[in-house]
Amino acid sequence: MRTRTVTTKPFKDQKPGTSGLRKPVTIFQQSNYLENFIQSIFNSINISETSTLIVGGDGRYYNSQAIQIIIKIAAANSIKRILVGHKGIFSTPAISAAIRYHKAFGGIILSASHNPGGVNGDFGIKYNTEHGGPASEEITNNIFNCTKTINKYKILEAKDINLNYLGSCNLGTTKVEIIDSITPYVELMQQLFDFGRIHTLLASSNFRISIDSLNAVTGPYARTLFETCLGAPRGSVQNDIPLEDFGGKHPDPNLIHASSLVNNLFGLNSPDFGAASDGDGDRNMILGRNFFVTPSDSLAILTANAHLIPGYKDGVKGVARSMPTSQAVDRVAKKLGIECYETPTGWKFFNNLLNADKITLCGEESFGTGSNHIREKDGLWAILFWLNIIAITGKSVENIVYEHWKQYGRNFYSRHDYEEIELSKANDCMNQLRYTVKKIREKTAFNEYKITHADDFSYIDPIDKSISKQQGVRISFASGSRIIFRLSGTGTKGATFRVYLEKYQFDNTKIKLNTQHVLSPLIQLAEEIAHIKSFTELDKPTIIT
Incomplete structure (x- = not known):
């Protein structure tokens, strides 16, 4: 085996977003495109003599081919040990856990998360650091700067490894190990949750679950967890084989793209509990x-009930x-008398708080929830958390939510997505909003709504003091209502313009009203x-959630 140095030229479009570099597969398949980005990652970090790298992805199209290229470039860059998920499969939460367990310097995750897969779908690469979480903005900027000047990359000439x-095998002086990515993750979950109580619940003929993995990465994990370990009947986990195109499905766990699960839970003789995961x-x-639980309510309910869970019985430090x-x-x-931090969208902002031991739980409205057990959001962890609460309280999902609302009031909430908009028009809309919000601040009311706050959200990180500007236009009203506007950075076609609508209701006689009806005045506003x-x-x- 010999190391070959290949001359290359920079690409202009390799700036990572909030979740790494995401592009259509055909972009990544361009000559030297993937190679340039991977080499730029290694050029931007310090690699020690005992370095370990974790590699894997969600099984989407081009996953296996990309892994072969990555491990050969890694070997050429003197990385001593590479751990690759069996068959190239490694969920994002499991990679985060593996980085922390093996004390790796980082991991390369191959996924475009909830974006479609297949020959004409999307692909993505994300670099996670030694803490297990996404690279900071400083690191991603360093990577981007390297992509702008790169003129060569190194790659080991070797046969492909059978994943x-x-x-294990050797690539030059590098040891490559194909590892079981599922068992260590299951063992971590066993440390956090009461598997005995959950097993009793799931093995009962009086309680049925339906878990939809959307032909994505969690299929093998969910099958092992719920059917093998926790006694749920065979067939409780559906669409459990990861497919390169996700079976033609959109691997996004929302009411539209997980419609078969939704129809199952809202039909006759429905299961008691249902859940879906996304691509990675x-x-x-x-x-x-x-009954549908909004991600915002889910985070609140998990926080309120965390003391019931073995892994969190000592309480929540912050959220x-x-x-x-x-x-x-x-x-x-x-x-609870704990701190609640408001951050920009992006898990890396939570990680600073987690690493500083300021918070225990965290979450986003975009169906992501997590805790200090890793440094990523974790879909199956959240599902187990809910099942553990149900097993301990003996209450249904609906009753748990209603009792929570009766105690804390209800935040009626919805997100309206306008997808694949021409980028220039989306930017024009946001620029106009930034101008409008300045005018709104000069008023005491907009129509009949009394304004208490209006700004373009800017965040000063309490840990590293970094500043993140223009994170979304937010307008708050005296009633407790809010309207927020922002652009999403996770799509690959045009832009996604998002509107977030929220109205607080503390009258228990009104907490069961229809969400869109309650929010209709805010929608018009x-x-x-x-x-x-x-x-x-x-x-x-395009989508309402």
Whole structure:
């Protein structure tokens, strides 16, 4: 085996977003495109003589081919040990756990998360650091700067490694190990949750679950967890084989893309509990029989009930939510007497708080929830958390949520997505909003709504004091209502313009009202403020959650 140095030229579009570099597969398949980015990662970090790297992905199209290229470049860059998930499969939460367990300097995750897969789908690469979480903005900027000047990369000339068998081999001086990525993750979950109580619940003929892995990475993990370890009947986990195109499905756990699960839970003789995960396993959607739990409410309820769970019996030190996430968890934190942090969207902001031991739980409205057990959001962890609460309290999902609302009030909440908008028009809309919000601040009211706050959210990190500007326009009203506007950075086609609507209701006689009906005045107000239809050229949102 010999190391070959290949001359190359920079690509102009390799700036990582909030979740790494995401592009259509055809972009990554360009000559030297993947190689340039991987070499830029290694050029931007210090590699020690005993370095360990974790590599794996969600099994989408181009996953296996990319892994072969990555391990050969890693070997050429003197990385001593590479741990690769069996068959190239490694969920994002499991990689985070593996980085921390093996004291690796980092991991390379191959996924575009909830974006579609397949030949004409999306692909992505994310670099996670030694803490197990996504690289900081400083590191991703260093990587991007390297991509702008790169003129060569190194790669080992070697045959491809068979990823289908557990074992190890040598690539030059580098040891490559194909490892079981599922068992260590299951063992970590056993340390956190009462598997005995959950097993009793799931093995009972009086309680049925339906877990939809959407033909994505959590399939093998969920099958092992729920059917093998926890006694759920065979077939409780559906779509459990990871497919390169996710079976033609959109691997996003929401009410639209997980429609088969939703129809199952809202039909006759429905299961008692339902849940779905996304492409790389870090998101979750929770359902009860004929009942949907918003991610914002889920975070609040997990925080309020954390003391029931073995891994969190000593209490929650603090909690954090992304700025667009509803303020439901704020009310729980206030009662518990703990700090509640409001951060920009992006898990890396939570990680600073987690690493500083400021928080125990955290979450985003985009179906992501997590804790200090790793440094990523964790879909299956959230599902187990809910099942553990149900097993201990003996209450249904619906009753758990209603009792929570009766105690804390309800934050009626919805997100309206306008997808695949022309980027220039989306930016024009946000720029107009930034101008409008300055004018709004000069008023005491907008129509009949008394304004208490309006800004373009800027965040000063309490740990490293870094500043993140223009994180979304937010407008708050005296009633406790909020409207938030921001652009999402996770898509690969055009832009996604998002509107977040929230109204607080403390009257227990009104907590069961229809969400869209309650929010309808805010929906109209959002249109009046932002002129969404004019800018997006869409009469209605693409997705409402």
